[in-house]
Each structure stands twice: as structure tokens, then as C-alpha cells.
Amino acid sequence: MQETRRESVIRLRGAPQTFKYAVDGGPAMQPCILVIFGATGDLAKRKLLPALYKLHERGMPSVTRIIAVGRRPLDDAAIRRDLAEFITDKKEWEAFSQRITYHQLEFDDKAAYDRLRERLETYDKSLAARRVFYLATAPESFATISRNLSAASIASRRPQRGWHRVIFEKPFGHDLATAKALNKVISKIFSEQQIYRIDHYLGKELVQNILVLRFTNSIFEHLWHKEYIDNVQIIVGERVGVGSRGGYYDNAGALRDMVQNHLMQLIALTTMELPKRMEADSIRTAKVKVLKRIVREPPAKIRKHLILGQYTEGMIDGKPCPAYRDEQGIPKKSTTETFAALKLFINDERWRGVPFYLRTGKALHHQYAEIVVTFKQAPCRLFCGPDGTLAPNRLIIRIQPDEGVKVTFNIKEELADMSAIPVSMDFSHKAEFGINSQEAYERLLADVMRGDQTLFTRWDEVQEQWRIVDHLRKVKVPLERYAAGSHGPAAALRMIKKDGRDWSGNIPIK
């Protein structure tokens, strides 16, 4: 498989520059000033600054500057010292750290914003005309910061020169109502073209791989239809429990934390029609279109098609894991779900009648994310499996931990799985390269500095995704229990078994 590291030979039509290989290719990152709110927080220290350091090494324009904004009283030397801790290879640190200055600011202190504006005015005019605001803060501060940036004339919807862009960390809202309220505020200040909503799950490779796989292979394209597909499963399993994120997580739960964003994005990429062009808005338009066709079922049906669960004490990988209710920061009587399994339908010409089974959870037996397309079984004619049926063909798009694509088909000896297709893609560190990883932030930051919104969620996507999840959450379903380290609640298995199907399982890619 030495072929797999070759340079990409696929050129992309429409906006080729948009989709070039990872961080290194594509249009240049434009010189700008990055203003990071929440710069003393964990995310900034562990992910954003290390990512920017890498971009520095890879050739971020030398004039680009970083203003680290935080509430604590620090000076430049102190913030640089703090940040240096999280850089392992410090070869370029001295040069890089000179880009960083610290600006103290309480998010609701208007005078402090005036000082920030004055500070921006000390920079070269053409540099200071290009501004990225990264809101790496708690979501509660998004509106306040946005308003104050605008009020102090730091950020503007139509800057006289250059551009202003703003990045919102997730989650974007807590439900449709709060998301709408937040969006109402920020859309008065920024145009949609200025807004970058983070959903790291939309790794460049992932988006590209699914689209390339779907639209460059006639064998799959012909078969991508209700006539040939029996069901689609989207499975994101996490082996870890809630860990130190308990405070946040207990207010979210699996439906809001995973289904609303990641699983909905995966379903959209899998099911959307061919976008008009290979650029951000065409792709996002195609995604929204199919999200709108996801069927909102009546409560009686949702009660049958939605399984929620919460983990109890158990063993993961040989180590004891406490019950969710005993985790740090979790109320003893919490009813937050740490597991969700559900069945959805899409009401369009391509998908009508094909069930989509989604499943995600924490503290499970396996850590993996994959899309499994199961084709309809061939009828048993000349040959038959031991139970009088034939194993169906499957296309498996593995997202984590090892990216790859696999097709299973029957050959003589073995019904299923014999025909594994190990395909390793272009990740050089694929095992470590996860969601929320430093590398993911590297790409996202580079994209913002290039003005590429493809991997960020447009408002109408967020809106549809919340609509779907809110609709499900309105219905009261029992909270099942499952032992940490297990495969999840038995009810999830019963739900799919009732349809004569089974969860695809963790099919090894290699």
C-alpha cells in the first residue's frame, strides 16, 4: 500500500483552491490580527496556541499577530510563559512568542474594549484591517463579546478595508430557541459570511472523502438509492466517560452534545444530493436541503425509535469506571442521557423508506466512529448462507480511530467480511488525529485566515439540526441504564432487532 502517500491527483472543480490538500495546500493564509477571547482558558492553551505555533512553522505570514485576551491580570511575558508550557518542540518558540501580546479585559467592561481598539490601531493599518475574533469562551459570553466588539467599533459588518471574521466555539445554543436568540444578536453585527461556527467533526478529509467516495465512483453512485440500500447506520462510540467535563455535559447530554451536531453532519454528508459546486455554500445548501427532509415523527413513533441511556458503574479496558451519577460535577439524581440510539427516515426521492440508525454514547465498549451503508441482500438463489439468507454487501466509511473505507462482499468461503478492503488514507498520524485535536484546530484556523467556510456550520444547518433534536427531546422516553464498558442498553439492540436488523458492530478496517 505504498501508493497511499502519493500526492493527490484529484483536482476539484468549482473552487479548487478551497479544497486543496490539508493545511499546506490551497490559498495562502492572509496576514491578520487574531484576537483570542478566553486566551487563558484550557482550549486556548492546549489547542489553539499550539495549533498557531504549528502554523507559524508551516509559514503563517510573518506579520500576523495574536492578541491574547483574558480576564486575569497578566503581562506579555507572563502569558508567553504560560503558553510555552504546552509547546513540546520549542525550536521556533522564541520567534513565535514575539507575535503574542496580552490584553486584559472583562467581557462586559466597555472601556476595556475601547483600549483594545486603541491597541489594534497601534498596528500597521493594512494588517490591522484584517481581524479574526476567536470566541474561545463559555457560550454565555458569545453575545456580550459580539455586542461589545461592535459597540467599540472593533468589529464591523462592513469594514472599510480588509475583513473581520468571528469564530464561535461550540456549542452554538442549547436548543433551537437559545441558538436563535444568539444568532439574532450576532447576525445584527456580522454577516453570515463573517461567521465561522466550529464543528470540528467536519474535518476536511472527512468531508472530501465522503464526497469523493460518493461522487467519483460510478459503482457507488448508481447504488446510492433506496432501491439498493437496505439501511444506513451512523455510529459514534466513545470509550471514555464524562471525565472532567461533567459540569458542561450534564446540561447537554448525548442528543445535544453529539447528535445535534456530529451525527447530523454525518447524515447530511451521506445523504445530500450532488452539490452544484465544490465550495462552501453549495455544499452547505445541499446539506440543509436533506436535513429539512428528515421526518419529524409523532410522539408515539419517537417512543419506539428513540432509546436514551445513562451509564452505571463498570469496567472499561480493565479499569473501573464510576457510574455517571458518581462522576465529578454530576448531580446524584441526574437524568441526563449519556447514550442515544434512534431511527430516522428521510422523505425524499432517494431515501424514502430507508431507515437510518444512529447510535452514540459515552463509556462504551468501543471507541470508533463509522458510517455503514448496508445494501439490500441478494436473493438466495444458487447459494445460501447457513440461516437461509445471504450476508448483504456493506460499504463502511470508518472515521475514527483509523480512517478507511471498506466494502464487504461474499466470496466462496465466507459470507461476510472476507473481502475486507483496508484503505489507509492520507493521514500521517491518523490514530492521534481526532476531533478536537490540535491538528484539527490547525486546519480550522488556517481556513479562517484563508476565508474558507466549508468546514464551519452555516446558520440554517444549525437551525435544522436543533429542530430535529428539539423535536425528539420534546418526547419523554425512559432512561435506560447500561454498565460502563458495555455495548449500551439492551433496549437499543431490541429496537433494531425488531426490524430484523442488527447494529453493524465494530468491523475492523484492517
Place this chain on the structure above:
Amino acid sequence: MQETRRESVIRLRGAPQTFKYAVDGGPAMQPCILVIFGATGDLAKRKLLPALYKLHERGMPSVTRIIAVGRRPLDDAAIRRDLAEFITDKKEWEAFSQRITYHQLEFDDKAAYDRLRERLETYDKSLAARRVFYLATAPESFATISRNLSAASIASRRPQRGWHRVIFEKPFGHDLATAKALNKVISKIFSEQQIYRIDHYLGKELVQNILVLRFTNSIFEHLWHKEYIDNVQIIVGERVGVGSRGGYYDNAGALRDMVQNHLMQLIALTTMELPKRMEADSIRTAKVKVLKRIVREPPAKIRKHLILGQYTEGMIDGKPCPAYRDEQGIPKKSTTETFAALKLFINDERWRGVPFYLRTGKALHHQYAEIVVTFKQAPCRLFCGPDGTLAPNRLIIRIQPDEGVKVTFNIKEELADMSAIPVSMDFSHKAEFGINSQEAYERLLADVMRGDQTLFTRWDEVQEQWRIVDHLRKVKVPLERYAAGSHGPAAALRMIKKDGRDWSGNIPIK
């Protein structure tokens, strides 16, 4: 890939016993007397007797006896000594060799056949009622031996008890006329159900694998149609020159030696409709049906679609190889083709308009046999290869040297080949397990003793195959030259390039 050695889980419908796993499964070999004509020849010594020895080890009925028939004056001890030379592991040799007796006989000496009958009468009656005659002689003797077996009442179309079966080594005829003449003789003596015409290319696994692959995978079955398939290539390349077989080969040539039998069988298995049942006659009927739809083109077209070649001096694998005309037993001015490439069409609903490119030759660069189904290219829409097109999807059924199935498809980084599917099938010695191998004979002999004709060619198949090849051979095409060790004559490449296509090449399975 540890899965690949598991026990077969596919059960076969119709006549399950017919297609059970290899030699070990299926109905028992019935006790019988095997009469081998040409027992002192190379084939018998190197292949048949070692194969029978293996069957002995695997549980051939203990009463089964072997009469080795030859022209040379030998006794039992001498023939046993001769044969022992070719047995490597002799653990069971003593016991096995007791099954063998020698019978001297000139093929046209009628009195000798009477003695053979008397000899058969010395055996237990019920054993002697079941007779297999293996004609491992030059084809010229087939008719004579058959006639004399009949005249001496050794072989009969309707034996009073038991059964009589006769195996004809290939080639069966030299062209349609001679094949017909031979068949006329033998079909007066034997019914078609008694006749086993060898074509070792029809290994059990191969037949099963192609049929299982085609008819148990909905993804392939849906796509197995002119609407989705661009072209099919059937390629059998041999790295060896003509070697010591010059005398035979110069009277045959690539069309008769390879295309008429092996390539025609491969094309039939690839293109035939679903047989009614999984048993010999249904499969053979389906094959004949599609062979009859192979288009007989007018001479002007054949001149464009048929390339013949003969190898000149060259290097194979770093060793010099003489020109064909300098090989042992080959006339200096021989015009026999050692290479053939051709394009065919099949005029039925499934295949109309799809070109089939066949290619075979000796002293080539590579040693492999494969069927390559190329699907129509996806249109270039979002993504494009460097030349403005996309690599098409391919299904490759590798027959030799390593059996396997592979699908190529596009993923992000790489257009073709990235998505290799290494599949190893059920061969334990797959590299050595070739056509004409001892193992192949093991299976064929076992099948005859079981009465399974699936892997043997029925007369109407032979007839159609000769018709196709005779039709091609009527047209005079220039004899191209190609250096031994090369990829064959340039004209073969030009022929396919004219269609905007290329030979699939030797795509590695692993």
C-alpha cells in the same frame, strides 16, 4: 485476514453435494477400477498417479484398483518402481502401490483388449462393474481406444450394472471438423453423461468463486450489465516459452491452445445468465447459451480486432530466452502464433455493445491470469483526475498466481488502485496450485469417481468454442513479432488504444 481459512458457510442450492468444498467434501468417491491409458507417459507419472496417491491418503475407497495400461513391456513391480519416483512423501506408498497392476497393450491390438476384459473379469464383480477409462494419450489415439474398448465389450453405453466413464485429455480435436469427427466416434460408444472432457482451467474454486461473486453480491449483480460496464478484459499471460512442448504446440498455437478452451470458458462464466440450478448441466447450458451469442464478425472487422504474434529472442526474468523458431522441435519458418489478442462482442440484452478484450501469450513479461471488469466512468463533476477524467471502478478476479478478488475505487488522495482489496481465498498452497497441477487432477479424478461432470466440458460447449476460434482462424492476419519477456506486440496495444482504452495491466492483488 485470519477469517479466510474458516469453514465454508455458503450452502449451495440445487445440488449441494455437487459443489462441496474441494476434494474432501461432497459425495463419496465410489469404488471402481481406473484404467489409465498412457500410464507410462509423463502426464500419468507426474500428475495422475501422484494425484491418486493423494486421494488414497484422503480416503479413496480401499477396494478401488488401478490398471496402468501402456505399450512398453513391464510388469507390476516395474511400473510401481517407475511411478514411485514421482511420489515425494512415500509413507503410504506400499499400501497404495498394491492397488496398481500393469497391462501391456498396443492401442490398435484388438486381442490385447480381450485380455484386458479378461483381466477385469478377475476382479470382484461389483467393483469391476464401475469403470473409469482415462485416455491420457495423444489425441490421435482417442478414437481407436474408444472403438476397441467398445468392440471388446469392455466399455458400453449401457452397462448392465454399475457405470462406465471415460476421460479424454485435452485437446479435444484440432478444429471444429476434427472435434466433430472424434465426437461422432465416441458418441456412438458413450453417452454424453459418460464422457468427461478435461479442461483443468475449470478448477472447482474458480467456477464457484465467479458464480458466488456474481450471484450473491447485490452490488455486483445490479451492476453486471451493459449499462454500467464499460469493458471486460480476460488476460492469461505466461512467462514461460514453449519449452519442451514445441512438437505439440507448433500444431496448435495460442488460439487453439488457450483461447478455444480456457479463455472461452472464462468469458462464459463471466457473462452467462444465472443457471437454473447449481449443477453440471444447468451451468453448462447457461455457458453454451452465451457462447452462442458471441458475435461472428466479418473478415474486415476481424483483421482489426485480432492480433497474432510470435516471440523473438529476449530476456525473461534475467535469463535469455530463444526465439520461438529456435526452440526445440519448432520449424525455422514456423508461422504459429504464440500470442493472441482480440476483441469480441456478445449480442444479448445484457452485453450488447460491451467490448471483451482477450489476451494471451507465451514468453511474456508477467505470469498471471485475471478477469477485469471495468465499470463506466463516473462523469467528471465535482472532482476530476489530472487528465480531466476519473479512473473507472474495476472488479478484478485474479485467477493466477494468487487467487483473489479486488475492487478499485477512488478515494480522496488517489484515483486508482488505492482501494486494493486483498482477499485470499481457500487455497492452502495457492502459489503452486496451478492449471495442470497435481492438485487439479486430484479434484478432477475425485469428481469422475463421484460422477460430477461440472468441471468437464460438454460437447456443445466444445463445439461452440471451436466454432468461434475456427471463424477467427479463417481470416489471415499478419504475424507480429515481440521480444520474449516483453508485454507482447505493440499492435495489441494499438488495437485497444484505438478504442480509448488500455490493457488493465498486472494489478497486484496484495
